[in-house]
Amino acid sequence: MVPDDVARLVADVFEAAGTLRRLGETTARAEGLTQARWQVLSVVSEQPVTVARAARRLGVSRQNVQRVANDLTALRLAAYVPNPDHRSSPLLTLTPRGEEALTRVTERAAALHHALFATLPEEEIRATRASLRRLLDETDGREGTRGKR
Template identity: 75%
Template sequence: MPDETDETALLIADVLEAAGALRRLGERTAGAEGLTQARWQVLSAVSEHPLTAPQAARRLGVSRQNVQRVANDLVSLRLATYEANPDHRGSPLLTLTPSGREALARVTDRAAEQHRTLFAAVPDEEIRTTRASLRRLLTELDREEGVEGTR
């Protein structure tokens, strides 16, 4: 019978494996709609209200440079546009165009259908319990990193 340390190590391995599989699924899902997962994530991050590249990067937990590159791609594809930022002249706000909103809706709908199929065999209560456990783990990770109250 494995001890607690073994169970913890196995849980971490399972979470990382699941994260990798979900990233691959996300890339296929986005690709089916002519996007990359990174473009999908940035579109989603700025879908509620315009954000600067640094704000979107913080929200996504990635580098500002990566978000800036993706944002520039989205603008060149006419899925997003830059607006003047009244709070910071040198850091424009990224906002979705109507085409960007349509692309985001298509990929989000496709993902929702895949998730329904993927989780059909898992009872809702099991999903809620697993999510609650992961949220507690994320809170502890935030505390470890010195980032209070982000979850």
């Protein structure tokens, strides 16, 4: 591969990420959320987790997730519950209202994604994803990437 091709691929990945992030923000806004709130709801939907654990999963600062978690609890979309393993670090969990919000935004996003990718052959989507996963595996553990995924 020509070095310019690599630089162009990196630029395309950043452009795609930015475009998808903006679409995600629009999708979340349509359901009264922000993308950050959506992401935190999604992380805690699997099981209650500490704010620190949610931050590690999302690859962002604990302080950022703490702010979002506090917003979610104020909106009654999430709640803090006691952590049996650590008294001073409660677990964040979804409320029924949060589960409904997450379901709505996830369904809206799925419909948008299906529409966006409807013209691409499934084999091409799978091949692109496989290439991206290999790239992520290659970068895993490199300086500045450890713990981000």
